[in-house]
Amino acid sequence: MTVPDLITAQRPAPLETDAEIVLAVRGVTVGFGDRIVLDNLDLDIRRGEILGFVGASGAGKSVLLRTVLGLNKKRAGRIEIFGIDVDKATEQERTAIDMRMGVLFQHGALFSALTVLENIQVPMREYLDLSQSLMNELARLKLELVGLPPDAGTKFPSELSGGMIKRAALARALALDPDIVFLDEPTSGLDPIGAADFDELVGKLRDTMGLTVYMVTHDLDSLFSVCDRVAVLGNKKVLVEGTIQDMLASEEPWVKSYFRGKRARQLDLSART
Ligand SMILES: Nc1ncnc2c1ncn2[C@@H]1O[C@H](COP(=O)(O)OP(=O)(O)OP(=O)(O)O)[C@@H](O)[C@H]1O
Numbered sequence: 523m524t525v526p527d528l529i530t531a532q533r534p535a536p537l538e539t540d541a542e543i544v545l546a547v548r549g550v551t552v553g554f555g556d557r558i559v560l561d562n563l564d565l566d567i568r569r570g571e572i573l574g575f576v577g578a579s580g581a582g583k584s585v586l587l588r589t590v591l592g593l594n595k596k597r598a599g600r601i602e603i604f605g606i607d608v609d610k611a612t613e614q615e616r617t618a619i620d621m622r623m624g625v626l627f628q629h630g631a632l633f634s635a636l637t638v639l640e641n642i643q644v645p646m647r648e649y650l651d652l653s654q655s656l657m658n659e660l661a662r663l664k665l666e667l668v669g670l671p672p673d674a675g676t677k678f679p680s681e682l683s684g685g686m687i688k689r690a691a692l693a694r695a696l697a698l699d700p701d702i703v704f705l706d707e708p709t710s711g712l713d714p715i716g717a718a719d720f721d722e723l724v725g726k727l728r729d730t731m732g733l734t735v736y737m738v739t740h741d742l743d744s745l746f747s748v749c750d751r752v753a754v755l756g757n758k759k760v761l762v763e764g765t766i767q768d769m770l771a772s773e774e775p776w777v778k779s780y781f782r783g784k785r786a787r788q789l790d791l792s793a794r795t
Contacts, residue, residue: 542568542569543566543567543568543569543602543605544567544568544569544603544604544701544702544734545565545566545567545590545601545602545603545702545734545736546565546566546600546601546602547563547564547565547566547586547590547599547600547601548564548599548600548601548602549562549563549564549598549599549600550562550563550564550586550589550596550598550599550600550601551563551596551597551598551599552582552585552586552589552594552595552596552597553597558758559582559585559758560582560585560586560589560596560758560759561758561759562598562599562758562759563586563599563755563758563759563760564759564760565586565753565760565763567702567734567736568734569701569732569734570728570732570733570734571728571734571735571750571751572724572725572728572734572735572737572748572749572750572751573735573736573737573749573750573751573752573753574737574739574744574745574749574751574752574753575587575736575737575738575739575752575753575755576738576739576740576745576752576753576754576755576780577754577755577756578755578756578776579740581755581756582755582758583738583755584628584706584738586755587704587706587736587738589601590603590704590736591623591625591704592608603619603623603702604619604622604701606619617649620649621649621698621700622698622700622701622702623700623701623702623703623704624645624694624695624696624697624698624700624702624703624704625695625703625704625706626688626691626692626694626695626703626704626705626706626708627691627706628706628707628710631691632679632687632690632691632694633679634678634679634680635678636678637675637676637677637678638665638670638674638675638676638677638678638679638682638690638693639658639661639662639665639675639676641679641690641691641694642660642661642664642665642675642690642693642694642697643657643658643660643661643697644694644697645694645697645698646660646661646697646698649698650698660697661675661693661697662675664693664694664696664697665690665693667693667696667727668689668690668692668693668696668723669689669719669723670686670689670690670693674686674690684711684712684716685712685713685716685719685720688708688709688712688716688720689720689723692705692708692723692724696727699731700733701732701733701734702733702734702735702736703733703734703735703736704736704738705724705735705736705737705738705739706738707738707739707740707741708720708724708737708739708744709721709739709741709743709744710739710740710741714743717741717743717744718743718747721743721744721747721748722747722748724737724748725747725748737749742780742781742785742786745766745769746766749766750765751763751764751765752764752765752766752768752769754769754774754776754777754780756774756776761774761776761777762774762777766781769781770782
């Protein structure tokens, strides 16, 4: 049995993984105290696509991400992941769903007291029953997958550059061979070349592994270079969604100033589409 097969064998229950819509958010409302942050929001993510999720600072992008991951409570609505309503999922289904989702939190969020290899093994320890030598082998494969040299594995996060931290965090998000990864501002803090390399890596992973990617980002370059579709959060809902061409054609004021404003013109983005 190959190492990836071992992971599959240890998943608790078969899921309806051929669902075309990997994530369906329907009528979701989230608030804190008397403040509503998301109101009756709908969003779909299709299998194998890279969705860029944008919106003004404080619009609620992280709140939606945390709600999808089950870290924030919603007041209304339904969230289906791999065709399963998470509120109705059995414990076994919930575990299977969690195993098929990888997350890269903003700033990487690696454990500082653990080496890179140990960080990548955290989800394996939590969900799988593998020998240490198998986990080492698996973690080394993940390092290679994200383009990190083997010696990065024995380093601590404080010894890595910003770009290497993002890659290590991505390797951890990929530890269990997920179907979907959630990336929260993955290129923030990277220089343009590091950011472009990271985008290229994400595109390659989608192409080779059929990964579905939900990417919260402020990075116009990422949106133009690697995202298949963009969803814009505003007024507590998804205001507009579509391709980059749809964004460039939109007359919605925030979308227009974001995609056709001064910053976009400086990047001369429209010339690249
Ligand atoms: N646990 C919480 N309790 C109270 N308010 C919260 C909580 N989490 C988020 N908020 C509020 O919800 C709003 C949306 O925050 P969120 O972090 O989702 O914005 P964002 O779109 O991700 O912004 P940014 O692009 O700056 O990261 C903010 O006003 C924030 O203060």
